[in-house]
Amino acid sequence: MENHSLLSLTVALLGFLSPCITRLTPRVSFPMGNVNCCDTTGSPGRQLSRFSSHDVSNTTTLLLSEDGNMLYVGARDAVLALDVSHKDAVILRHKTDCPNFIRVLQFLNSTHIYACGTFAFSPRCTYINSKTLTMSLKPDEGRGRCPYDPYQRNSAIIVDGELYTGTVADYRGNRPVISRHLSEGRRVDLKLDDTLGWLEDPTFISSSFIPDEGKIYFFFSEVGREYDFIDKFIVSRVSQICMSDVGGQRTLQRRWTTFAKAQLLCQADNELPYNVIQDIDSLPPTGGAPADDTLFYGIFTSQWSVNSGKSAVCSFRLTDIKSVFSGNYKVLNRDTLQWSTRVQEKVANPGECGLHNASDNALRFVKENFLADESVRPIGRSLTMVSAEHSYSHLTVQRVQAANNRDYTVLFLLTESGYLHKTVLLQSGAHIIEEIQIFDQPQPIKSLKLSIPKGMIYVGTSEGVVRVPAANCSFYWTCPQCVLARDPFCGWDPVSRACVEASNTHTNLGQDIDRGNAEEACSSVSLTHRATFGPNKLPAGELVSVSLNEVVRLQCPAASRLSQQLWERPNTRLSSDLYLHLEDGSLSFVATPTTLGHYLCLSTENGYQQTMVIYHVKQKSSPIAQTPTSRTGHQTHPLPTTQAVARPGPWPGTGLHTSVGTWPKRTEAKEETEPTLSSRDTQATTRQLGRNLTLWTAESRQKEEEFRDGEPLLLARSPCYLKELVVVSVLLVLCLSLLITILLYVIRKRCHSRTAPQAGTPTRNSDRQTPVEQEAFRGNQFLSKCNGQVLHSGQASGLVCNGALTGSNGHLPNTPI
Structure with a gap:
């Protein structure tokens, strides 16, 4: 218990110690343009073919013929046969009604397809002629072969006429099963023993057949009961079964005797793990290499909030998976249902093929010890790529031989927001060559199918089927742009002076995937990429x-x-x-x-x-500028x-x-x-x-x-409004000057009216003046001055001059001389 608590604390601390994630930016982006049914249209520079119909929806289950000319689509209430052999169009050849949502669509043989649908929460399966798309009259029971819920994920694969599925076997989805159906002869249909909880609320992702191993590998996520956390801890798993398994004679009758599972750990050292698998695809080894070199590339997300919205891609090698299955296994305490690791004597090797003839004691051992002790680590114990900006949901992988005869791995990643990212894996890290918008709105169910012979990617959504060419070399018009794209599909042909697809027929192509050195790769091409300013010459423009x-x-x-x-x-x-x-x-x-x-x-x-x-x-x-016709008002x-x-x-x-x-x-x-x-x-x-x-x-x-x-x-x-600005400024100055002049005049007028007696009003003192005084008054009334101003006879002789009140003779008024 202490170990589990310590592990929980360690996982929490790793979230704060995670290093910064390098931002992955697509080099070029192609948004979706106006597309119509069955047209070859799309965004500028990226031509797409789209099929859609008003009476067809949820085209999310895809099956591609071996030659890549026919695409079978499982939709809602219908199965379609689309002719994709034409370069410029997707043509509907056949259509047949089929029960509800089609969730299983696999080739049974060269003439028939096996299809299963939810049929209103009562699964049914049927046989369909691949040429005419006619169905068998009597349907099969679909329980354990197809999910009840059309939106519940499942996995199905047919090998040698037998159906291997991972789904749920009841209406509520509480009975997960990995089973085999359509067995004939001495072989019998098998399923898991569910008494000990071989599966814990799984979400099935994918399944893969390895011919040299004779095994089927299932990939899914489930609740990890080996971790004693407060919250349910989700783990990603890989499980295996042997095709030769026929069940035990007494113990594990009609049950798998070769079932084993292990944890897929998408985690770099000292980083928080990405524990929820979203999709996975296998990459077969190159010609002449052993099957152990088979690689699996998977998309993983995290249930931890610190990594919310981030996606990681991890790659696993088959030889590492086999090594984990051949190692030690955890021991389940049947009383407490707790897992532990202790050294015990091996009675049998869990996961080993041929155990159906083993003793009951050996079968009881493999029945109780089915969880591998070690986890499958990614290649190099590091993440292949991680993105903090894009949430990926589906992927497919392809190995491409470049012009230098070296192989490069190209991933096609589908984002939740509706973009397809074409990414090449380099020693320096992942490089997103381009992003193409596939659909407008996020889709609940999608599928991705790659046709290597035709060089096409097919995306199934609820809006229809979109066909995307894997290569887009003609978009790059110059040698530097062709090289800077670092696309293994493309190289610059100096003869035709065009960016063409790399193939055996084109030799000596200009290409540099690892470094993207345009100067060196385009050395045979005359580059005029830089216009310089000479002393006597200016460039055109x-x-x-x-x-x-x-x-x-x-x-x-x-x-x-x-x-x-x-x-x-x-x-x-x-x-x-x-x-x-x-x-x-x-x-x-x-x-x-x-x-x-x-x-x-x-x-x-x-x-x-x-x-x-x-x-x-x-x-x-x-030089002539327009002037306004009116100068009144204030305009901006x-x-x-x-x-x-x-x-x-x-x-x-x-x-x-x-x-x-x-x-x-x-x-x-x-x-x-x-x-x-x-x-x-x-x-x-x-x-x-x-x-x-x-x-x-x-x-x-x-x-x-x-x-x-x-x-x-x-x-x-x-x-230019410079002239208008000058005119308005002059008018404003003149108005202000006039306003100030009027204001000064009014002030001076009020000053005079306060200090001077009223004109023409005789005083009593003038009547009493002597003749001498009256003569003196008459002599001064015409030219009396005060501070340079002339006073006439009609004005008073007493003035305020320089702050003093004086008479005509310089003395105070009414004062005898």
Whole structure:
């Protein structure tokens, strides 16, 4: 008990000690375009074939003929025969009604298919003619062969006319079984002994037949009873049975005597394990290699919250699985139902073929000791790849021989969000060559089938069947792009000057899968990937006419999602005070006499640098700017902005292209037609842009929709409003001056009215004045002055002058002289 508690604490601590995961970014991405039934359509640069029908749904069980020309599909209430021999279309040949959801679809022999469906929670099986798709009249019992629930996972495989299945045998799903059916002659149908809990609430994933071993291997996940945790701990398992097993004579009658299971441990050292298996596929050994070199690649997720949303791929070798099954086994205490490991005398070897003739004592031993003590570790005790951004659900694997005659492993991984990732495994790690969007919304059930002879991948979803070519070499138009893709399927042919599929007929192809060195691999090809600024020569480019003080934004398409954009100017450093480098790789600045001129955008990937676009920014030739008709009111105008982008257009075979310097220009009133560049000047640049602009995806598509069809891409050519600004400023100054003058006049007027007597009002003192005083008053009333101001006869003689009240003679008023 203490050991289990310590293990639980260790697992919890490993979640905090897990190292950072390297971000895996697909090099190119192809979003799904508008697709129709049976059309060869899809995203630009990636042509897909899709089959769908309004009366067919849940096409999730796929069976491919040996020659790869016919695809049989198990759907809801129907079985379909699709002709996939044509390159450009998927054609429906036959369709037959079949009970409910089809969950088992296997070739019984060369003429018939064995199919099982849920039949409204009452499973039924039938025989179908593979040529005419006609069914047998009498169905078979489907219990133990097909699940009751259409959304419950199961596994089925037919070998030598016998059906080996992993499913549940009751309505509630509480009786899991691994069984054999359709046995004939001396062989009998077998199933598991369920008295000791050989299976603990399993979820069956897949099954695989190894001919040299004569064994069937089942892969599933279940509750690990050997771990005494508070919560149920899920473990991934591999189990094996021998095809020669016929059950015991007395003990284990009609039960497996060769059943054994072991834990698949997808875990790197000092990291938290990925304990829940999602899918697994086998990779046969190369020609002449033993069967022990068979590899199994599986997708694993984790039930721990610290690894939520992450997926890992682990690979296991058959020889390691066999070694674990031939080792020690755990001992089950039948009283406490607890597992323990102790040294015990081996009465028999569990999992060994031929035990049906063993003694009852030996059979009782293998009945109680079926769980291997050791776990199957991944190759190199490390993860093949791990992704924190994508949750994978299905995979298929293929070995591809490259132009250098070396074999590379290519994984096709299906994400829950609807993308197919094509990934090559290198010594430096996994490299995602491309991602292709298969369907819009996440699907509850999917299946993935690979046709190596035809080079096609088939994806079954609830929306229909999608066919995806494994190779997409024609998308890469230049040798550097073909090499930088690091696709084992593709290589550059210097004779035809095209990226072609690598095969025995094509020799001396330019290819570098391990390093992606475009300079070395394309040494025989003349590369003009870099335009330089000479002292007396400026490169050709897209002409961009702007007005001064406009905000200019020059956009640069990325060669791939792994490339980085770099901007350059002739003999000028792009100062951060004047230029703004945006996250999408574009360059923004204000048009001034200093910032006019040539701009070159470079894309760098894996040490290779190429020119993506060249711009020549010049001032508009017409100096006349429009002025507003009314100067009244207060108006605000947006800051004029000019954007220059590389416009997408049709490329032969891909749906993309970029043209530099040859776009049409719009002519405005009183503005000269801007010159365009000759094709000779832009030929080198155009070939560099070509179809290597592999990232014109949903993001660039949104930017493209901002422009009108058929119009130039120099947007927002607004006139300069400097003249209007000056006029408004002068008017504002004049208004303020007039307002201040009026205010001063009013203040002075009020000051006079407070201190002066009313005009024309005689006083009593004037009547009493002597003749001498009256004469003096009359002599001074015309020219009395105070602080330089003239007072007339109608005004009072007493004034406030320099802060003092005085009379006409300099004395206080009414004071005798």
